[in-house]
Each structure stands twice: as C-alpha cells, then as structure tokens.
Amino acid sequence: MSARLSLAALGGALILLAPVSAQYPTPALIPPNPLYQHPAYRYQFYLGTTVPTVYGRTFVGVTVPYTRAPQLFSPNMGRPVPYSWWSVAPGVPTPSGYMSGSASSAAxxxxxxxxxxxxxxxxxxxxxxxxxxxxxxxxxxxxxxxxxxxxxxxxxxxxxxxxxxxxxxxxxxxxxxxxxxxxxxxxxxxxxxxxxxxxxxxxxxxxxxxxxxxxxxxxxxxxxxxxxxxxxxxxxxxxxxxxxxxxxxxxxxxxxxxxxxxxxxxxxxxxxxxxxxxxxxxxxxxxxxxxxxxxxxxxxxxxxxxxxxxxxxxxxxxxxxxxxxxxxxxxxxxxxxxxxxxxxxxxxxxxxxxxxxxxxxxxxxxxxxxxxxxxx
Structure with a gap:
C-alpha cells in the first residue's frame, strides 16, 4: 500500500473513532447542479473538491445553503448547517445581498x-x-x-x-x-x-x-x-x-x-x-x-x-x-x-x-x- 493511501486510511479511522459530538458533517457525493444559476440553489460556502465526469464536474464535500430554500442537491438539507458565520437560530443561515440601479430623464x-x-x-x-x-x-x-x-x-x-x-x-x-x-x-x-x-x-x-x-x-x-x-x-x-x-x-x-x-x-x-x-x-x-x-x-x-x-x-x-x-x-x-x-x-x-x-x-x-x- 502506498504512503498516500496509508495516510488516507489513518485519517478515516481517526474520524470514525472520534466521539459523535466532535465529528464533522459526513462528506457526500453531489452530482452536477443544473440549477446553479438560480439564487435558491447556489452555494455560499463549501469544503471539498470537484471531480470531472462525463456529465460535468461533480462536487465531493460539504456545502452551506445560500438561502433557506430546499437544497435538492445538498446532503445537509434538514440538518444543522455547519460553518455558518452568523444566524438568527442554530443551523439557520441568514441570507444577504445588495441591489443597485440608476434613473435618467430623456427630456x-x-x-x-x-x-x-x-x-x-x-x-x-x-x-x-x-x-x-x-x-x-x-x-x-x-x-x-x-x-x-x-x-x-x-x-x-x-x-x-x-x-x-x-x-x-x-x-x-x-x-x-x-x-x-x-x-x-x-x-x-x-x-x-x-x-x-x-x-x-x-x-x-x-x-x-x-x-x-x-x-x-x-x-x-x-x-x-x-x-x-x-x-x-x-x-x-x-x-x-x-x-x-x-x-x-x-x-x-x-x-x-x-x-x-x-x-x-x-x-x-x-x-x-x-x-x-x-x-x-x-x-x-x-x-x-x-x-x-x-x-x-x-x-x-x-x-x-x-x-x-x-x-x-x-x-x-x-x-x-x-x-x-x-x-x-x-x-x-x-x-x-x-x-x-x-x-x-x-x-x-x-x-x-x-x-x-x-x-x-x-x-x-x-x-x-x-x-x-x-x-x-
């Protein structure tokens, strides 16, 4: 077994042996997101990597929803959201954004x-x-x-x-x-x-x-x-x-x-x-x-x-x-x-x-x- 595989196996064993309260959210396989451009299905924060596939790039890791809308492609739907910097309630992220515009008079x-x-x-x-x-x-x-x-x-x-x-x-x-x-x-x-x-x-x-x-x-x-x-x-x-x-x-x-x-x-x-x-x-x-x-x-x-x-x-x-x-x-x-x-x-x-x-x-x-x- 190579050194890289040995290191990965050792890391996985440490995570499994750790107490439940100290475990990180379980990584999951997320297929390509066809609704990524829709505001309700974007990601604000993620921890993981992407893998190229025949159908596009597949993300492997943990994501935090951008809004409270259902995340059909997120494994964390319905669970406390990790890595949330601030929220009104535990596990409920607070969305934010901005809007700009201008006005002019033809006359x-x-x-x-x-x-x-x-x-x-x-x-x-x-x-x-x-x-x-x-x-x-x-x-x-x-x-x-x-x-x-x-x-x-x-x-x-x-x-x-x-x-x-x-x-x-x-x-x-x-x-x-x-x-x-x-x-x-x-x-x-x-x-x-x-x-x-x-x-x-x-x-x-x-x-x-x-x-x-x-x-x-x-x-x-x-x-x-x-x-x-x-x-x-x-x-x-x-x-x-x-x-x-x-x-x-x-x-x-x-x-x-x-x-x-x-x-x-x-x-x-x-x-x-x-x-x-x-x-x-x-x-x-x-x-x-x-x-x-x-x-x-x-x-x-x-x-x-x-x-x-x-x-x-x-x-x-x-x-x-x-x-x-x-x-x-x-x-x-x-x-x-x-x-x-x-x-x-x-x-x-x-x-x-x-x-x-x-x-x-x-x-x-x-x-x-x-x-x-x-x-x-």
Missing part, C-alpha cells in the same frame, strides 16, 4: 444637449462674423427696420451693431456693458419657445456682480450695497463719522423694502434726504482741502445719493428687484424681461467682475441664437 437629456448645441453655436458665431451676419440677414424685422413687436420696448439694434455684439473683437466691449445692452435690445425679436432649451441659469453669485445703468439701476446698485457702502475716507474723520453712520442707517430703512420688492416709505425717504443734506453741509470744508482726485470721489459719492433720492421720489419702484434672486438665482429670460420692463441697462463691470460679465455674454448670445433657428 432632461434632450434639453441639456440642446443647450450644449446653442453654446457651441454661440462660440462658432463669435469666431465667424459672416455666419452671424447671415443669421441676422434672414430676419425681415432687421432688414426692414420693423418696429418693436411690443409697445414700450426699444427698437431692435442695427444689424452691424448686433454682429459686433455677437462677435466682439475685444473683451472690453463686453465688460463695458455695450455688447450686453445690444443683445438685450435685440432679445424681444426672438422666438422664446425655440430659445427655451438655451435659457441658462444665472446663480445668485453672478447676479450680485452685475451693475445696472439708468437712474433706477444706480438706485438698485446702491441698495444692493446697503450695509457696506463704499464711503470715501474723508467721511471717516471724527466730525463726519456720526453723520455717516446715521446716513447708513437711514438708507438701510429705504433699501430693505426696495430689495423685498416693495416701494419704500415716504417718511423714510424724507428722513434720508434730511440726513444727506446735513452730511453734505458738514463735509464741504473737508472736501475743499482734499486733493483733486479725492475731492472728485467724495462729490461723486454724494451725487449718487442725490440721484437715488430723485428716483425714490419720482418713480414707482414696486418689484424693481426680485427678492427670490438673492437665494434662488434667475435665468436669462427672467433677467432680461425684468430689465426691459423696468428700463434697466447694463453698466460697466466693477473691478474683479469681468469673468462674470464674460459668462453672462455667452449665456445671452446662446439664448439669442437659439431663438433664431425657427425664424424665416
């Missing part, structure tokens, strides 16, 4: 692709003035200098000015507000339904960097700076500081209702005017002793308040600003329609806000070009 994907196409078209037109000219020439309203489609709105800009706004040779044309105002003037002529996929979202951070022109716009700029007004250094001197703090407080009483979409109280406007006159009279001797640049900055700051007061007393300012924009942002259509309704225009970008103006120009150009595709 959202189509809108995203349309917006990407509009942005690509805007970039292409910026590098190809002739393409922009062909788009504009296809509109009869520009060729015939047709009046504005809605009363109270400015007429569309000339074709050459619109081409320059779409394809600026220098970013200065954008950051100065000129190209943005030209596109704003042209937007009432587009097909808004066709442009809707390119109606880009404008986050609150970008809106805070925009500055508006016209008297209403200057008032809005000051109101949005309430609490952090850029006072010149001359107003930090001790005789002027108390009046400066009073002016800040009185202006906040006017700015807060304005930013909430309401008209300020007339009494608050009168109080602001009185405080401004007192500060102006007290600051006159100090301004005369300043250098030319410092004196010009101080007078310019006071003139901004005078212009704001004139607008406060003569205009209906209800809904001049949408308070939802402070937290939720806006989109291109909402911003431009609001500006046209209240006769607002874009002012030059403040220092550091040039990237925001460039991003806004791309959004306006994409929105305008998307609205031209269905027009004849």
């Amino acid at each position: 959202a994907l189509a809108t995203q692709r349309a917006f990407q196409a509009a942005q690509a078209e805007a970039l292409r037109v910026r590098d190809d003035p002739e393409a922009a000219q062909r788009i504009i020439a296809a509109q009869a309203s520009y060729e015939k200098a047709a009046p504005s489609p809605r009363p109270g709105l400015p007429p569309p800009p000339p074709a050459q000015a619109l081409i320059q706004a779409l394809t600026p040779e220098d970013d200065q044309l954008i950051t100065s507000g000129q190209a943005l105002n030209t596109l704003l003037q042209a937007l009432p002529t587009i097909d808004t339904r066709a442009a809707e996929p390119a109606n880009a979202f404008l986050p609150p951070q970008l809106l805070q960097e925009i500055r508006f022109a016209t008297p209403k716009g200057e008032l809005l700029n000051l109101a949005r700076l309430s609490g952090r007004l850029p006072f010149p250094e001359v107003f930090e001197q001790e005789p002027l500081r108390p009046l400066k703090e009073t002016l800040e407080r009185d202006f906040a009483a006017v700015a807060l209702p304005l930013l909430a979409g309401k008209s300020p109280d007339r009494a608050a406007i009168a109080q602001l005017e009185n405080t401004l006159l007192r500060l102006e009279q007290a600051a006159a001797p100090f301004i005369r002793n300043l250098s030319f640049d410092e004196a010009a900055a101080a007078r310019r700051f006071l003139n901004q308040f005078h212009n704001a007061l004139r607008t406060l007393k003569s205009e209906n300012l209800s809904r001049l600003w949408n308070p939802n924009w402070n937290t939720l942002g806006a989109n291109v259509a909402d911003l431009t329609q609001h500006m046209l309704k209240h006769q607002l225009r874009f002012d030059a970008a403040p220092t550091g806000s040039e990237p925001a103006y460039l991003a806004l120009h791309r959004a306006l150009a994409a929105y305008f070009l998307a609205g031209q595709k269905t027009r004849k």
Whole structure:
C-alpha cells in the first residue's frame, strides 16, 4: 500500500473513532447542479473538491445553503448547517445581498444637449462674423427696420451693431456693458419657445456682480450695497463719522423694502434726504482741502445719493428687484424681461467682475441664437 493511501486510511479511522459530538458533517457525493444559476440553489460556502465526469464536474464535500430554500442537491438539507458565520437560530443561515440601479430623464437629456448645441453655436458665431451676419440677414424685422413687436420696448439694434455684439473683437466691449445692452435690445425679436432649451441659469453669485445703468439701476446698485457702502475716507474723520453712520442707517430703512420688492416709505425717504443734506453741509470744508482726485470721489459719492433720492421720489419702484434672486438665482429670460420692463441697462463691470460679465455674454448670445433657428 502506498504512503498516500496509508495516510488516507489513518485519517478515516481517526474520524470514525472520534466521539459523535466532535465529528464533522459526513462528506457526500453531489452530482452536477443544473440549477446553479438560480439564487435558491447556489452555494455560499463549501469544503471539498470537484471531480470531472462525463456529465460535468461533480462536487465531493460539504456545502452551506445560500438561502433557506430546499437544497435538492445538498446532503445537509434538514440538518444543522455547519460553518455558518452568523444566524438568527442554530443551523439557520441568514441570507444577504445588495441591489443597485440608476434613473435618467430623456427630456432632461434632450434639453441639456440642446443647450450644449446653442453654446457651441454661440462660440462658432463669435469666431465667424459672416455666419452671424447671415443669421441676422434672414430676419425681415432687421432688414426692414420693423418696429418693436411690443409697445414700450426699444427698437431692435442695427444689424452691424448686433454682429459686433455677437462677435466682439475685444473683451472690453463686453465688460463695458455695450455688447450686453445690444443683445438685450435685440432679445424681444426672438422666438422664446425655440430659445427655451438655451435659457441658462444665472446663480445668485453672478447676479450680485452685475451693475445696472439708468437712474433706477444706480438706485438698485446702491441698495444692493446697503450695509457696506463704499464711503470715501474723508467721511471717516471724527466730525463726519456720526453723520455717516446715521446716513447708513437711514438708507438701510429705504433699501430693505426696495430689495423685498416693495416701494419704500415716504417718511423714510424724507428722513434720508434730511440726513444727506446735513452730511453734505458738514463735509464741504473737508472736501475743499482734499486733493483733486479725492475731492472728485467724495462729490461723486454724494451725487449718487442725490440721484437715488430723485428716483425714490419720482418713480414707482414696486418689484424693481426680485427678492427670490438673492437665494434662488434667475435665468436669462427672467433677467432680461425684468430689465426691459423696468428700463434697466447694463453698466460697466466693477473691478474683479469681468469673468462674470464674460459668462453672462455667452449665456445671452446662446439664448439669442437659439431663438433664431425657427425664424424665416
């Protein structure tokens, strides 16, 4: 007898002579499992080996069921299950598993692709003035200098000015507000339904960097700076500081209702005017002793308040600003329609806000070009 057979016989004899409580589950011959791919008949743990046969591989050893379903091909069915790491009851294994998946929206994907196409078209037109000219020439309203489609709105800009706004040779044309105002003037002529996929979202951070022109716009700029007004250094001197703090407080009483979409109280406007006159009279001797640049900055700051007061007393300012924009942002259509309704225009970008103006120009150009595709 060979050494291998002797060792196997000795091992079997030791198992048979061991007490019953210490014996392992009896190995068994398990034929090929035709239901192996079915979850109820898989194996989670096994101890043994497989032997090739004519009908497939045959397993010889001990298995642990994957689930509590009957194991037609397991010799341990109905017996305590060995090698179970954890279970709710002795001999009852606890099955486990996982599930994953995903979801998508065909409508959202189509809108995203349309917006990407509009942005690509805007970039292409910026590098190809002739393409922009062909788009504009296809509109009869520009060729015939047709009046504005809605009363109270400015007429569309000339074709050459619109081409320059779409394809600026220098970013200065954008950051100065000129190209943005030209596109704003042209937007009432587009097909808004066709442009809707390119109606880009404008986050609150970008809106805070925009500055508006016209008297209403200057008032809005000051109101949005309430609490952090850029006072010149001359107003930090001790005789002027108390009046400066009073002016800040009185202006906040006017700015807060304005930013909430309401008209300020007339009494608050009168109080602001009185405080401004007192500060102006007290600051006159100090301004005369300043250098030319410092004196010009101080007078310019006071003139901004005078212009704001004139607008406060003569205009209906209800809904001049949408308070939802402070937290939720806006989109291109909402911003431009609001500006046209209240006769607002874009002012030059403040220092550091040039990237925001460039991003806004791309959004306006994409929105305008998307609205031209269905027009004849």
